[in-house]
Amino acid sequence: MSTGPRIHVAADFIVGGDVVLPEGPARHVARVLRLGEGAPVRLFDGAGLEARAVLVEAGRKKVVARIEAVAPGRGESPLPVHLGQAISKGDRMDYAVQKAVELGVAAITPLYTEHGDVRLKGEREAKKLDHWQAVAASACEQCGRAVVPTVHPPLPLAEWLGQRSEPLRLVLHPGTAGALVRNDTPASVALLIGPEGGLSTSEIEAAMASDFSPLSLGPRILRTETAPVVALSLLQYRFGDLDGSLPHEAD
Known part of the structure; x- marks a missing residue:
């Protein structure tokens, strides 16, 4: 999972399923980064899962990513x-x-x-x-x-x-x-x-x-x-x- 911007989306990740990006990240992806359909993105759910995804819709009002793969995240310290x-x-x-x-x-x-x-x-x-x-x-x-x-x-x-x-x-x-x-x-x-x-x-x-x-x-x-x-x-x-x-x- 090494390409595309990394975005927090509090959603269920299902391979083949679609995730609508929240307003802030959607605006950043579509208007600032100017990414279009087919662009890769990385999503994480905030609870420990990472997803590799691709944009299937990148309009001014709605940005949708399709999940291609899901894996456990990394980066957590063993010391809480x-x-x-x-x-x-x-x-x-x-x-x-x-x-x-x-x-x-x-x-x-x-x-x-x-x-x-x-x-x-x-x-x-x-x-x-x-x-x-x-x-x-x-x-x-x-x-x-x-x-x-x-x-x-x-x-x-x-x-x-x-x-x-x-x-x-x-x-x-x-x-x-x-x-x-x-x-x-x-x-x-x-x-x-x-x-x-x-x-x-x-x-x-x-x-x-x-x-x-x-x-x-x-x-x-x-x-x-x-x-x-x-x-x-x-x-x-x-x-x-x-x-x-x-x-x-x-x-």
């Missing part, structure tokens, strides 16, 4: 990480979501924290959640993942902490001596990243009371959108699939 990310403004949160997906995160929960300066309610929160989920899907299109991680509805930090059951739980805590000292590979990880102003003392204490261990990323203070990139890279290198031992398969 649930990222609890304090909500930041605008592009910073988009960046954190995008890069976390590229680095194999399994799930993301945006968090309300004491020092966080973003508060969303009602329709505004729902729109933001849809936007972040779309950012995650777009990141999957780019990086080759066939499973789109779920971006869960935002939660207060205390509520998210109360839901955690991962055997390894880490909270980014600058200025500590916290390091990845565990030798065995955990079945899953919870990773907590605070806002630009950092987590409060009471929030750090609450995390520790929920069996979180402190993790320091060195002597420099990282921005809230940079921290998950570095932390996830370390986790994937230590316990996941960034150790260089797996052969790279080019698209």
Whole structure:
């Protein structure tokens, strides 16, 4: 499955069946890429399946692809990480979501924290959640993942902490001596990243009371959108699939 644009379509893939592309991807394929009938495309359903397909209709109002072959996707990390990310403004949160997906995160929960300066309610929160989920899907299109991680509805930090059951739980805590000292590979990880102003003392204490261990990323203070990139890279290198031992398969 090495030719044509890669598109997320939440549909059932049946060899010989037709799939109507969603409005956004359809517009991109027909008007930006100017692909016509017979052009190859690659589809993934967001739940783990990839499909090789060909366009059988490429009009201004409707684009249809016919499935030629279906196969399991690749690109999933063997280490499931649930990222609890304090909500930041605008592009910073988009960046954190995008890069976390590229680095194999399994799930993301945006968090309300004491020092966080973003508060969303009602329709505004729902729109933001849809936007972040779309950012995650777009990141999957780019990086080759066939499973789109779920971006869960935002939660207060205390509520998210109360839901955690991962055997390894880490909270980014600058200025500590916290390091990845565990030798065995955990079945899953919870990773907590605070806002630009950092987590409060009471929030750090609450995390520790929920069996979180402190993790320091060195002597420099990282921005809230940079921290998950570095932390996830370390986790994937230590316990996941960034150790260089797996052969790279080019698209």
